Amino acid sequence: MASSRTTSTCLGAMLALLTAGVQSVRAEQPTDFDRVVKPLLAKHCVSCHGAEKPKGDIRLDGPAPDLVNAKVRARWENVYSMLVRGEMPPRDKPKLTTDELATLTTWIREASERGVLADRGGTGRTTMRRLTRVEYARMLEDVLGLHFSNVPIHLWEKLPNDPQTEAPLNDGDLLNFQSLHLKTYVELTEKAVSAVLAPEARPTPFTYRIDPRSLIQRVNVSGFKPGEQGFGGKVAVKQTDVAQPATVSFGVTERNADDTFSLPPIYRSDEGYLGRDKVNAGSCYLELPLFPKSGVLHVRIRAAAVIPKGEGAPVLRVALHNNVVNQIYGKEIASFPVTNSPDKLQDYDVEIPLDLLDFPWVLFERSGRVSLRITNDYMPITDRVKPVTEKGKPQVWPWQEPMLVLDQIEVNGPGTLVWPPRRHQTLLAAGDKLTDEKERASAILTEVASRAWRRPVTAEEVAPFVKLYQSRRKAGDSRDGALLQPLTAVLVSPFAIYIVERKAEKVAPLTDLELANRLSMFLWGRGPDAELLKLAEQKKLHDPKVLASQVDRLLDDERSQVFTADFVGRLLALERVENDPIDFGLTLRSFSHAKVAGLREVRLKHDLAREPVRHFEHVLKNNRPLQELIGGDYLLVNDRLASYYGIADVTGSEFRTVPAPTDRRWGWLTTAGVVVAASRGNKEATIHRGVYLLQRFLGEHPGTPPGNVEPLEVQAKQEKTRGKLTIREQVKLHTSINTCQLCHRKIDPLGFVWADLDYLGQKITPKPIKPNTPAPITDCSGKVPDGRTFANLAEFTALLKDEQANSRYQFGEVLLRQLMGYALARQVRLHDEAGVRELVRSARRDGWKLREVIKSIILSNSFTHG
């Protein structure tokens, strides 16, 4: 990360080299070199590596070396490794102090980095980058209208991984593109286009309407009376227009007075039973006669919720399900909360795009039926243990839990409701009034291209695509089917995949269109909408007032959640919370069925990873000072997190602000999700945490463990008492060994700030050393790399907020740089330094209001120029 000032300075020197020629570099660089590096070399090295018989032919007495030259660079990198490994100076000579070592190695590393960049022709400008796979998939979904009611399709997962950076930026320099990319992009795009383009022949339409009232007469299961539990069996739904009936079966459900059904939460669907997967229990199954896997299956569920006081909303879950013995297989298609009460029944649509979902359809082909399972997937926040009598007999379940009320279910087969399907019609709408085939194709392709390429497109540009259409027509494709290839080509065109910027040799303002694209890619992760495009066309976007008001508009739009989730998620590495194998200890504690608790853990992790994002959104929405992200007397929690933090009286899964308990007053720094991400599941995570804090809150790269250095432990072996050392003493070993100390003196003292929080972000209650004595107070003291010390988290936070101190470790500035790197999709370099200073000044003046900070970055030359 180049957010530290020293690095940027050096990168700046590199820039100067390119813009002003070698002389200016020579003029700037020596000050650093001559002032600090040269005296050290003279003191420690030159006696052997001087003018006379230099040892190993290495001379270190000259002027500042030119590390743009690869050979010179290689020599100095060798010097670097010798120093780091402690091979030089030799044993009989005086050792370097750690500070001296740091100065020398830092200089060599940075000079070499900037040499490399200069060597490769880097300019410090934003490189034209391609979309990330997430952005590309989003573009496909937008252009092709692949939004399905309540059903996420996660197209991006089918594309190759993008290179990951630890910093929160889409570094354009890292986003490579290889044949595997092109292949998979073409493949996925073709699949997506064919999912939208309807085939010539309309599939046989079918509709099944399952109405409980009409069912009841046919149910011949005894004992099924209003208010009673236990309804099982199968019911054929006869439709006049279909030959084969579908069957519907309800597991253990409750029949209501008005003949609707209620599904209890499946985790305890019969008395005392704790298991989600007991077949038929608490579920509604629909089995439809087999139909081809193509088009969109439309399910409409009329539902409501009965929510007892203190409970959350029931979760309606729909899964594709194969229920044949030995081949049980389920795939969740939709999962969403239902909150409306039974007197206001509501229709919920679930659109299932069969072409785009991975499900082993062959299972359905074997059984001859397509089966859907509807359940109430509610999960209480805390354990509910099956109550038993003293003799161990099960008792009546004592909790009132939310019920999912099901009224009518309607299933419409692909192509039943409208034909051609809605998405097909929308995609081709531009050609509707044209009868001439060529003109029609041209109109359609022009329209789609202008959305995929995120700019106006002329008919000439799409002419080759129209030609392909015509040749496909000649080859015998249908009128619409012949669009498959041209549309695919439009969507994998370089204009779709890359954010095209045609830059001049010298830095100049972007065109309005390019600016519109940069802006909407930054804040929405997708191309500009009609309003932005219109402003770009009128060339008004470079007007600061217009631009600022557009920033507000984009931020107010809910599409900006793409930015907040992605930026905060990457800044704080929140994906670790959900994906790392961290043991939350929920799975085996009391739930008898591991899968049940597994789901609870998934939901908890999900909420933990959302909290910091919601906090950021809150600060952004209310235009609060960004320092509130690491302080403020409120928390943003929902019922689950409130319970995690021990806060009472919060119901409902939506996030809201609540007064923070006294020990959680430091925003992100006391957010459990952040501590979890920093600790990586380690019980002794001081070093992990130090690295995390240094990198993400102090904006400095932690450095990397040097290769082939004697591992700590070898040197520690001499200390016979090692086994008895406390964590603090063990960690201190790092800082007492010269080569490790380079980085670890910065890292380790930071990690202690969370000493009183465990790896799940929960408070650790210290145990008394001896019985009946007061428990010791956990020592959370440590040191910021610039030497300022803190006794606890409160003081640490205060240091990060202190603007008076002449330190680069100020949270405001660190976050500003991170935001800037993200906005520019590249490292912030010296080239930007003057701009950054100006932004920091104005942010200080305006009280660091988050929205204003973002606005100021967008209005800066680094963003508007390319």
Next chain:
Amino acid sequence: MLTRRNVLKAAGVCLPLPWLETLAAAEKQAKAPGRAVFFMVPSGVNMWRWHPKALGPDYKISSTLAALTPFRKELTIFSGLEHAKGAGGGHYEVGVWLTGNEKYKSKDGPVEPNTISIDQHIAGAIGSRTRIPSLVLSAPGGSVTTSFDAKGTPVNAENNLRRLFGELFGSPDVLSRLDRRSSVLDLVGEQAKGLSKQLGKNDRQRFDDYLQSVRDVESRLQADRGYFASKPLPISADNLKLDVDPQSQRQDYFQTMLDLVALALRNDQTRIVSILACGSGHEFFGQWPQFGNDTHHRASHATNYDTEAQRPKDFALLESVDKWFVAHLARFLERLNETKEGESTLLANTMVLFGGGMSWTHNPSNLPMLLAGGSRLGLKHGSHLRFNPHKDHMGKLDRSAKVQETTICDVLRTMSERLDVPADRFGDSRRSVKELLG
């Protein structure tokens, strides 16, 4: 007459059919093609149990490697192997393992681009003889790979087994799909050429990626056409577990992946394969529930130079994971061994380099590595070789055995030379490893 050469000619650059017995019979004198597989398992091992104690041909196999006993005569175990200048320390082993580039620092982004890896070096020379120049696989996929192209960019690794299967054996509609592909590629290729001219220098360099990928995919399409038109082996996907998740179903995942690799080699679809288990120090596999739910990375960091008695749990986990991968290797070798190629076996024509770039934590010396197979390519196996004076468990230099200085690049180079691809200055290489040659 049906000879291999004729078939090759007829199909353009690709070989449509496997190295079948019919062909082998027709060409008994000819040598079956040589292949190389590079299989890396990073993040260190239980060093107390990996290497056998004794050197030379009469060593007693170590407990970790015991599963390889049936192939004793087909493999060589290395002690003391490392890169020159201690390259690959810390967690940089993955980018260094097949490149020997001491400067490569993969974590900080491409400040310094890497250099070409040996598999790509070989593929550059002989890859065009097969339909797929080289297979690059890793469980995490993407840029987590040991393979780097001539520009030093990581080669995108495949991790989706269904896609891999489609690549190797196609799907029913594959031919019509190929036709559709090429017209799409023509179009966007033209467009890209036009755009490239309008870009600034820096952007153009970046954009070359796109142009290059269009060219690559187009030439592959040509080869694919010939291959799929001639009806590849009717291998059914039914009995293969192609939709398994690499993390949660790792047993099935590696088994299927290695089966597919063995099939690809058998059918001579490719001759060069690199496989990476996971990134170095990444928590990709995280916990190993079957071995007690501890994380591998943590255990490997807790064990530096301790004795097993000091850290029984950690070393036990490491050993179990080591054995797990070795078992997969053994099964893979078995697959190769049971496949006959003329008079010899696929194993005799395939060199398999297995191991990692870390021994103890962050330490790239005395690496756990072995080389199996390839006896028909002139490799002499059956021994435990020791190179480079190396440090013992207390970090002292052990000079008891007089040994040659030899780096991994020397071994890589020797493998490359066995495939008739010169690599005399590859990485830090200074010599061919004569000890390996018959």
